[in-house]
Amino acid sequence: MNSIENRILRAIGEDPSSPDVFTSSNLTPIRDSVNDAMEELCTLSDSIVNVYKLPLIADTNLYKMEWAGNQLCYVASVLLPETQKQLRATTLSAVEKYDRRWMSTVGTPTMFFPLGVDLLGLYPMYSDEGYYADIRCVVLPNRYETSTEPIQIRGDWEDAVVNYAVAEYFLGVGDLEKSIRWFSEYSKYAGKFGFRTTMPDRWVTKGEI
Amino acid sequence: MKFSEVETRVRRYIKDPDAKVWSRDLLMDLFNQAQDQFNKDTRMLVKIGGAHTPGIYDSTTANKWEEEYIEGTVREFGEYFEGTIHLCSFKWEVAMLRGYEPIAGDNYRVTHAWESYISDITVDDWDVLRFPDDFDKPILVMYNKKRLERLSESKAIKLDTKYKTRKGEPVRYIPVQNDEERQFAMYPRLNTVTFTDYGRSFPGYYNLGPNEGMITVVDEGTTEEYGTFYRWDDVLPTMDDYGIVVNYIPTVSNVTVVYAPRIEPVFHEDSNIANWLDWQVKYIERLMVSLAFSCNNNRYNPTLSGAWQQRYQDGLNVIQRYKGKRLSSITTRLRSPSRTSVGSTGCIKFPDTYPSVYRG
Numbered sequence: 001m002n003s004i005e006n007r008i009l010r011a012i013g014e015d016p017s018s019p020d021v022f023t024s025s026n027l028t029p030i031r032d033s034v035n036d037a038m039e040e041l042c043t044l045s046d047s048i049v050n051v052y053k054l055p056l057i058a059d060t061n062l063y064k065m066e067w068a069g070n071q072l073c074y075v076a077s078v079l080l081p082e083t084q085k086q087l088r089a090t091t092l093s094a095v096e097k098y099d100r101r102w103m104s105t106v107g108t109p110t111m112f113f114p115l116g117v118d119l120l121g122l123y124p125m126y127s128d129e130g131y132y133a134d135i136r137c138v139v140l141p142n143r144y145e146t147s148t149e150p151i152q153i154r155g156d157w158e159d160a161v162v163n164y165a166v167a168e169y170f171l172g173v174g175d176l177e178k179s180i181r182w183f184s185e186y187s188k189y190a191g192k193f194g195f196r197t198t199m200p201d202r203w204v205t206k207g208e209i
Numbered sequence: 210m211k212f213s214e215v216e217t218r219v220r221r222y223i224k225d226p227d228a229k230v231w232s233r234d235l236l237m238d239l240f241n242q243a244q245d246q247f248n249k250d251t252r253m254l255v256k257i258g259g260a261h262t263p264g265i266y267d268s269t270t271a272n273k274w275e276e277e278y279i280e281g282t283v284r285e286f287g288e289y290f291e292g293t294i295h296l297c298s299f300k301w302e303v304a305m306l307r308g309y310e311p312i313a314g315d316n317y318r319v320t321h322a323w324e325s326y327i328s329d330i331t332v333d334d335w336d337v338l339r340f341p342d343d344f345d346k347p348i349l350v351m352y353n354k355k356r357l358e359r360l361s362e363s364k365a366i367k368l369d370t371k372y373k374t375r376k377g378e379p380v381r382y383i384p385v386q387n388d389e390e391r392q393f394a395m396y397p398r399l400n401t402v403t404f405t406d407y408g409r410s411f412p413g414y415y416n417l418g419p420n421e422g423m424i425t426v427v428d429e430g431t432t433e434e435y436g437t438f439y440r441w442d443d444v445l446p447t448m449d450d451y452g453i454v455v456n457y458i459p460t461v462s463n464v465t466v467v468y469a470p471r472i473e474p475v476f477h478e479d480s481n482i483a484n485w486l487d488w489q490v491k492y493i494e495r496l497m498v499s500l501a502f503s504c505n506n507n508r509y510n511p512t513l514s515g516a517w518q519q520r521y522q523d524g525l526n527v528i529q530r531y532k533g534k535r536l537s538s539i540t541t542r543l544r545s546p547s548r549t550s551v552g553s554t555g556c557i558k559f560p561d562t563y564p565s566v567y568r569g
Binding site for chain 1: 218221222224253254255257351355467485486488489510512519520522523526534535
């Protein structure tokens with residue numbers, strides 16, 4: 001049990017040293033909430049950036065990236081080590097309007113365009129093998145599953161993670177009032193990155209909870 | 210990620226770990242509904258597929274309803290005319306049966322799409338190609354690496370009465386009407402075609418074995434005649450194939466489609482949730498829980514349903530931020546530098562050199 005999990009258990013009324021429900025073998029719900037919170041915070045804040053070394057294939061425009069480690073969020077920038085130049089970001093429609101024969105045009109890539117959630121296009125494309133691109137990607141941390149795995153989150157965001165997990169716990173047991181209270185605390189942190197919650201300050205109960 | 214993992218998490222939220230209230234089938238339905246809704250709300254999935262030209266089909270059917278019982282790629286064999294109770298592979302067969310002189314050929318052949326390019330029969334119908342099975346909306350359709358513009362059939366009729374049989378270099382594609390736009394034909398149709406067997410390396414919806422039909426096998430990994438490289442499957446990288454596992458979509462003399470996909474529904478607990486990145490699935494789960502609390506059972510709870518709906522809305526806000534940031538680095542935009550602005554009064558803006566008062 002790590003320090004974040006300890007804090008969560010204390011907040012929901014469990015004794016971390018001898019928990020009733022969330023024993024060390026039954027911490028999956030808490031860990032799922034912590035992982036969800038970290039993913040959401042990293043999505044909003046771009047806090048983790050990794051470089052993906054993509055070998056470029058001759059006569060090839062479009063690439064699909066699958067990450068064996070962290071989860072891909074989005075492509076922030078692309079550098080060609082050969083030319084030491086950053087590629088300009090654009091869209092497929094812009095490339096298509098700029099050059100109707102973009103799928104045939106060969107040369108040193110000058111632009112990249114993201115497509116869908118995990119596709120990347122380069123324009124123009126190399127006609128030879130032997131090049132690669134440094135793709136700087138905002139990524140989300142791996143989901144941790146044991147108490148000994150490292151947690152990739154900034155120290156001062158621990159509060160936000162705790163608030164999120166506690167709120168989700170109370171929502172799970174149907175205690176909306178407490179849940180909203182903790183979500184509003186979480187929103188104060190996430191709000192720094194432009195997150196706006198639609199949860200109301202108070203919930204008018206329509207039926208029995 | 211598999212559906213069973215999602216189910217475990219959702220059952221935790223709805224406090225029904227032993228499926229006493231919500232059955233697995235019901236949760237599966239709710240998940241499919243939720244991911245459809247999430248797809249409509251976010252619109253961020255894009256896929257790329259290829260259509261072999263001319264089309265290659267494993268089977269033919271007489272009726273559309275047969276398709277769901279057949280594996281592989283299917284083409285509807287001809288048309289069924291309820292008025293005269295005829296099933297015809299070619300329209301001229303109607304004339305033949307009714308005593309009129311046939312135009313060409315005999316009445317006992319089923320012609321595959323590619324045969325019409327090499328036989329001497331008179332072609333009186335178009336070569337229909339299929340969009341991928343999970344196709345929803347086209348973003349870009351290309352033939353031989355060049356864009357095809359969309360042309361509706363009603364406009365094609367006005368443009369060219371021989372729109373089905375006109376030959377030439379394709380510049381348009383015509384979605385087939387009454388078919389949910391799952392099929393299309395190129396206009397004009399091709400003069401000639403080349404046959405290449407892409408075998409197992411042709412991903413998506415043509416999964417042929419080697420040496421099938423009149424085709425030859427091209428080894429996977431060959432890049433000389435392909436213009437597009439694309440990692441298609443879920444295999445983790447190996448040292449083969451340039452360090453990563455690749456599949457190819459042949460683009461030369463074939464159709465390439467960039468499209469927004471329909472979401473593949475989940476049918477089994479071991480079904481993979483392949484459409485979404487793992488971190489996006491939690492937002493689908495929120496909507497799923499909201500729907501679960503709306504179901505008509507003894508755990509019906511509109512308040513909790515509403516609360517989880519709000520959580521889902523929060524998730525959509527996160528996705529909106531995510532989408533916005535993906536676009537924030539875009540520096541090359543196609544926008545007119547001198548955008549003509551029309552004021553709130555609706556007046557036309559004159560050039561600066563125009564006299565302020567016009568005296569005729």
